[in-house]
Amino acid sequence: MSKYKIFKKLRSSNLFILLIIVFLSCALLIIINFFTIKILSANRAYVNGESHYSKGQKDAVRHLITYIYTKDKAEWELYNEELKVPQGDGIARVALLNHDDDSVIKNGFRAGRNNEEDLDDLIWLFRNFKTVPFLAKAIKEWEKGDNYINQLALIGNDVNQKMESSKLDPATRQKMLLEISILSNKLTINELNFSNTLGEGTHMIKDLLIYLNIFFILIIISSVSYYYSIMVKRLIASKKEIEVKNENLIIANSELDNFVYSVSHDLRSPITSLKGLIEITKLEDDLEQIKYYLMLMCQSLNKQDQFISAIIDYSKNKRIQIIVESVSLSKLIDDTIDQHNHNKNVDKIVITKDLLIDEVQSDSLRLKIILNNLLSNAIKYVDETKKEMSISIKAYNSGAFHKIEITDNGIGIQEEYKKHIFDMFFVINSNKGSGLGLYIVKETLDKLNGNITVFSESNVGSKFTVTIPNLHGN
Amino acid sequence: METKYIFLLIEDNQIDQFIMTRLFKKTLDVSEVNIANNGKEGIQWVRDNRKKFKEPLIILLDVQMPIMNGAQFLLEYGKLAEELKRETQIFMLSSSLDTNEINRFRDNIYVTDFLSKPICVKEFSKRMYTEFL
Numbered sequence: 001m002s003k004y005k006i007f008k009k010l011r012s013s014n015l016f017i018l019l020i021i022v023f024l025s026c027a028l029l030i031i032i033n034f035f036t037i038k039i040l041s042a043n044r045a046y047v048n049g050e051s052h053y054s055k056g057q058k059d060a061v062r063h064l065i066t067y068i069y070t071k072d073k074a075e076w077e078l079y080n081e082e083l084k085v086p087q088g089d090g091i092a093r094v095a096l097l098n099h100d101d102d103s104v105i106k107n108g109f110r111a112g113r114n115n116e117e118d119l120d121d122l123i124w125l126f127r128n129f130k131t132v133p134f135l136a137k138a139i140k141e142w143e144k145g146d147n148y149i150n151q152l153a154l155i156g157n158d159v160n161q162k163m164e165s166s167k168l169d170p171a172t173r174q175k176m177l178l179e180i181s182i183l184s185n186k187l188t189i190n191e192l193n194f195s196n197t198l199g200e201g202t203h204m205i206k207d208l209l210i211y212l213n214i215f216f217i218l219i220i221i222s223s224v225s226y227y228y229s230i231m232v233k234r235l236i237a238s239k240k241e242i243e244v245k246n247e248n249l250i251i252a253n254s255e256l257d258n259f260v261y262s263v264s265h266d267l268r269s270p271i272t273s274l275k276g277l278i279e280i281t282k283l284e285d286d287l288e289q290i291k292y293y294l295m296l297m298c299q300s301l302n303k304q305d306q307f308i309s310a311i312i313d314y315s316k317n318k319r320i321q322i323i324v325e326s327v328s329l330s331k332l333i334d335d336t337i338d339q340h341n342h343n344k345n346v347d348k349i350v351i352t353k354d355l356l357i358d359e360v361q362s363d364s365l366r367l368k369i370i371l372n373n374l375l376s377n378a379i380k381y382v383d384e385t386k387k388e389m390s391i392s393i394k395a396y397n398s399g400a401f402h403k404i405e406i407t408d409n410g411i412g413i414q415e416e417y418k419k420h421i422f423d424m425f426f427v428i429n430s431n432k433g434s435g436l437g438l439y440i441v442k443e444t445l446d447k448l449n450g451n452i453t454v455f456s457e458s459n460v461g462s463k464f465t466v467t468i469p470n471l472h473g474n
Numbered sequence: 475m476e477t478k479y480i481f482l483l484i485e486d487n488q489i490d491q492f493i494m495t496r497l498f499k500k501t502l503d504v505s506e507v508n509i510a511n512n513g514k515e516g517i518q519w520v521r522d523n524r525k526k527f528k529e530p531l532i533i534l535l536d537v538q539m540p541i542m543n544g545a546q547f548l549l550e551y552g553k554l555a556e557e558l559k560r561e562t563q564i565f566m567l568s569s570s571l572d573t574n575e576i577n578r579f580r581d582n583i584y585v586t587d588f589l590s591k592p593i594c595v596k597e598f599s600k601r602m603y604t605e606f607l
Binding site: 261264265268269271272273275276277279280283296299300426427428429430431435 | 486487488489490492493494496497500501538539540541568569570571572591592
């Protein structure tokens with residue numbers, strides 16, 4: 001019983017766990033997707049930013065070179081303008097590393113021609129992921145790039161100074177152009193590395209996202225499927241249970257119909273007999289005969305009385321709770337024998353008792369019903385042709401059980417009827433009983449978790465063995 | 475009584491057997507009523523004895539009996555040879571008041587009529603005669 005309760009609890013907590021898994025998976029999925037999209041968007045913003053950075057840097061170099069050749073001040077202005085782009089990003093990077101105010105950082109990024117809407121993402125990604133390998137690598141390239149930009153700025157200033165003081169001779173010019181070219185090439189590599197690294201990072205994140213999505217979706221699908229299969233199993237089991245219960249109800253109903261039919265016959269039959277006896281009494285003048293008819297009437301009424309008692313025993317066994325108490329078997333058996341003393345044959349029957357046990361723990365009302373019915377049968381079905389009619393009652397322990405045996409040398413039970421004797425209303429000779437006795441004995445023993453077996457041979461006798469559990473423990 | 479009949483009472487209750495025999499003796503002046511204790515004995519009696527006499531046979535058949543009841547008797551009776559079933563009336567007896575049961579038996583081709591116990595012998599004898607007229 002308790003094992004079943006634990007199993008039931010596990011089952012319902014299983015379901016609860018499944019639901020939690022599904023819920024968590026959904027939540028995690030949503031969170032992961034949200035953050036991944038944010039990361040990818042910020043990555044894209046950085047790549048966009050890099051595009052402006054390198055364009056700015058390239059245009060600055062172009063303008064510087066043009067300035068060197070044309071000495072056009074407008075070119076110098078343009079050079080400064082374009083250089084501000086990568087310089088702005090550089091300011092932003094330094095400010096981020098120094099944990100400066102957001103406004104400083106944003107101004108730097110703005111100078112780098114980054115989109116206003118991307119600024120928060122750019123800051124967020126840098127702050128939270130700067131230690132993540134791919135971003136750290138990209139930032140390193142960025143740092144290198146910024147260093148080169150600074151060097152380029154220094155060269156620019158140098159050029160401007162020399163241009164202003166007209167000290168730019170072809171040799172110096174050649175040297176500066178070479179330096180600018182080298183710097184620009186280096187910057188190209190940096191810029192390439194920066195975007196490639198970010199690109200790799202993006203691919204990695206994309207793959208990770210797909211795997212995580214697949215993983216969680218699989219979890220969700222299998223949890224839901226498992227939940228569904230449990231529910232379906234329960235439905236099927238419950239449907240089966242209902243079908244079984246319905247079948248039982250149909251059987252119970254048909255048994256009830258049978259019962260009502262038999263009871264009404266057995267209750268009414270003595271009354272019709274009585275009416276018939278009264279009819280013939282009315283037609284009779286002989287007093288002796290009349291006395292005989294009166295005796296028959298009494299007999300009929302007794303039979304009806306016994307039938308009603310049997311029905312009451314049946315009902316008591318069904319309704320009343322088992323009360324386990326100390327019962328003396330010898331006293332119970334003696335009482336039962338006394339109750340049958342009025343029977344005409346009893347004086348001639350030799351009743352022997354062989355009780356190896358006396359006190360048992362059981363329900364005394366029910367033991368009384370069992371012994372009464374079995375002894376009554378043994379007396380009813382004696383074989384009057386035998387020299388000595390005997391009934392023996394034995395009681396002993398056997399393993400974890402008490403056993404009570406009632407043996408008689410009466411008329412016995414024919415083989416073909418043996419399997420029916422415990423059926424309700426089964427009789428062979430309806431004048432001797434109503435067919436309830438052994439049925440009630442069986443029902444009573446079922447309630448006591450006991451058992452009854454019969455060993456019998458026609459014309460030889462019968463032995464009924466009652467088994468009840470030994471609740472003593474000894 | 476004008477025509478002589480042979481009577482067979484198929485009934486398990488000993489007191490009812492006694493009542494019937496007494497009533498038949500007192501009211502119909504019938505001294506011999508053959509008795510079978512259940513359907514099985516009844517079939518056996520018909521097999522063993524029907525050919526021994528030429529008079530018509532009246533069977534009084536109880537519905538509720540152990541071993542073989544009224545309905546089962548009628549089933550077995552149907553399987554008997556025609557010459558065993560000649561000139562026979564079967565009257566069902568019962569203390570049951572179930573109308574379904576009553577109608578079911580009345581519909582059986584071998585059953586002449588259904589009587590409730592205790593039977594009123596005078597009424598019964600009237601019905602007995604009219605059947606053969």
